[in-house]
Amino acid sequence: MLRDKTGSLTISDMVNGTVPPSDFLLAKDIPTAGYTSDTVWLKVTLTTDSTWQPNLTLIAQPPFLHTLDIYVPKTSSPGSGEDFTVFHRGTFYEDQQPGNWKLFYTVPLMLPDTNEATLYFRISTGSTVTLKASIATTAGLLDYSLRWMSFSASLIALSVIALLISLFFWLQSRRRFFLSFAGLMFSNAFLVACHSNLLPGFVGATGDILFSIASLLIFLGNLVFIHDQIFPGRAPRWMRHFIVGAMVYNLFGFANLYLDLVPYTAVITPLMLAAILSVLVLVAYYLRIYLRTRRPGSLTALLAQTTQTGFAVSSVVSLLGGPDILRLGERDYWVTMGPFTILMGLSMVIRGNHLYQRRKITSSQRLAQRAERRANVLAEERTAALRQAKTVAEEALVREKLGRAEQARFVDIIRHQYQTPLAVIRNSASTLLSTLPPDDHANRDRLGRIEVATRDLREVLQVSLSRARLEETGAAVRFEPVALGELLAATVERCRALHQHHAIRLDLPDRLAEAELKLDRRMVAVALDNLIGNASKFSPDDSEILISAASLGTGIAISVKDQGIGIPEDELASVTDRYYRASNTGNVSGTGLGLHIVGEVARTHGASLEIANADPRGVVATLTFPAHRPPG
CATH class of the missing domain: 3.30.565.10 (Histidine kinase-like ATPase, C-terminal domain)
Incomplete structure (x- = not known):
């Protein structure tokens, strides 16, 4: 695999080997170079133990590359570009591709009579450079087409069914996560339809824009779904800000398709990384919920999201130019859509049933409350006399408490007015007592009685005031x-x-x-x-x-x-x-x-x-x- 940064290399340069060796990349089973504006050349050598079968067809995917030039050798030892038959495929050459629905690119192979043949591929696209190719006979091509259409149609049908079920539960409960799951299923169905070119009429530049919209839409659908699953739970605030920021950047990506402010790569790469981080957060959230509740719905959601996360990580790594871990090309995400949709749809059904049961319980509670209200009305009618008697008693109690409050205020006034004079009398008596001769027993006895009397009077006032305060109506x-x-x-x-x-x-x-x-x-x-x-x-x-x-x-x-x-x-x-x-x-x-x-x-x-x-x-x-x- 060779990265041509200038886009000026020709088939003759590739055959003659007049290219810098530093530009060669490591060959891969499914070649990927990530999102790049560079032209990529692939050199593929085919070998056979016998002669080549007639009517062979080369099948190449994905069907949204801008240009895919395939050079098939005419001779066993080609020496220049004249020795190759070139087939132009891609969205820029829609008129050179047979059929109305472009599920994949096809090229007839008329290989020379030899045991070895070398093919060259020249790829240029505004998206990720990924190529998955295979060779089939006429019968094999028909079988491949039927299987590919069945696979794509099944994914679309499954997504539509899950979408309808989610909309049903959303209409019943008005819970946002049902609506966001329906939006995610629509995004999945739209993505499969665009990637498979199952939308006739959307070809060329229009099809390229449609594919970009589908890619951005699937990221937005996942982000909204993750947001509605985690919030309004007790997730950290920074997590909400991160997800909302990613959604805003996703919306900028839609506008950028028409404004062309930044390269498409600058939009899609951060969104991929943000989506991976978000789905990992959602897996952790489902795991915490399941460990806390042990509910079947939480378990199925955890399994669904874990399955999707593994394939999504593999797909993103491949799309960004890393190794194709699962060797499925861009279909990593597609393969997981089936089990993810089934498991997450089952989780939504369990949740919807749970909400339905809660609604039934709430309805029963409302009926019980209405019966209770009727009983209360009847009880009110039967106890009118008791309420009147209670009112009379409360009025009497208020009057009694007001009397106690007045008594407390009176005692407070008395204590305030007499406390200082009593203290002066007692202190004066103590002073006089200390100045009397020891043998003046008569006066000492009189002053002692004065001191005791003032102390007792002060204690009586203090106790009365304290009791009045504690028993006062407003003694809060x-x-x-x-x-x-x-x-x-x-x-x-x-x-x-x-x-x-x-x-x-x-x-x-x-x-x-x-x-x-x-x-x-x-x-x-x-x-x-x-x-x-x-x-x-x-x-x-x-x-x-x-x-x-x-x-x-x-x-x-x-x-x-x-x-x-x-x-x-x-x-x-x-x-x-x-x-x-x-x-x-x-x-x-x-x-x-x-x-x-x-x-x-x-x-x-x-x-x-x-x-x-x-x-x-x-x-x-x-x-x-x-x-x-x-x-x-």
């Missing part, structure tokens, strides 16, 4: 992001002023200071005040109350630890019950509601409350909140 917790450091610092500052006889210490790591909790600031402040108040009541004066925070996984724990009398182990589970007081509280005043309120605050915040005895003495109460923003 008003969540907001709160910085942990800010919350604990404000709590410690407030409680140090209220519990001056205790050393209140804050242990907060720096990395947790900026951590955020999503909570109701006021309700959590009430809970922490109750915990610190309990620690103050049940621990000796001048003892330390430790407030600390720690990070626990996705949550943050706030702990209050005292050095008080502790809680009996068998009563730990009951201390958060309403009105419950531990058996060792003695004469220490209290309502039994403080820890109950803390527990309610934790519940409304989705937090947890844990109360345990400390070692060696005291109690540790821990509130664990989910973190809104983890520490940095």
